[in-house]
Amino acid sequence: MKYTRIATIALAIAAIGNSVQAQATLPPAQAEVRKIDLENKKITLKHGEIKNLNMPGMTMVFVVKDAKFLDDVKTGDKVSFTADHINGVFTVLSIKKAN
Structure with missing residues (x-):
């Protein structure tokens, strides 16, 4: 029983590590912010x-991984972002104003 618990925890940690590594290697895309939906944590790009x-x-509309992302941008901003398809949902993983 103890071995099963340790193995489960190890697999969970490995999955988190792989997710972070994958996020770091995603190529950025360019966009213009068209709409922000703070209540539902969504952004139209x-x-x-x-x-x-x-x-x-x-x-299209994306869910944002972290609602704090929406505090840093406004409608009309040019942005650079990364996104992925997570649990069947297109999700913004990072976003920042373009230079």
Whole structure:
């Protein structure tokens, strides 16, 4: 029983580590913020190609991993962001104003 618990914890830690590593290697995409929905932690972006998702440029709604991201941007801002498909949902993992 103790071995099973240790193995489960080790696998969970490894999964978290892999997620962080994958996030660090995602290529950034460029976009313009079209709408911010603070209540639902969503952002609408008119984005260019998102290479890691094999997604062409379009306008779409993303969930944000951290609601704090929405405090740093406003409608009309040009941004650089990373996104991934997590648990069936397109999710912004990082976002910052473009230079």
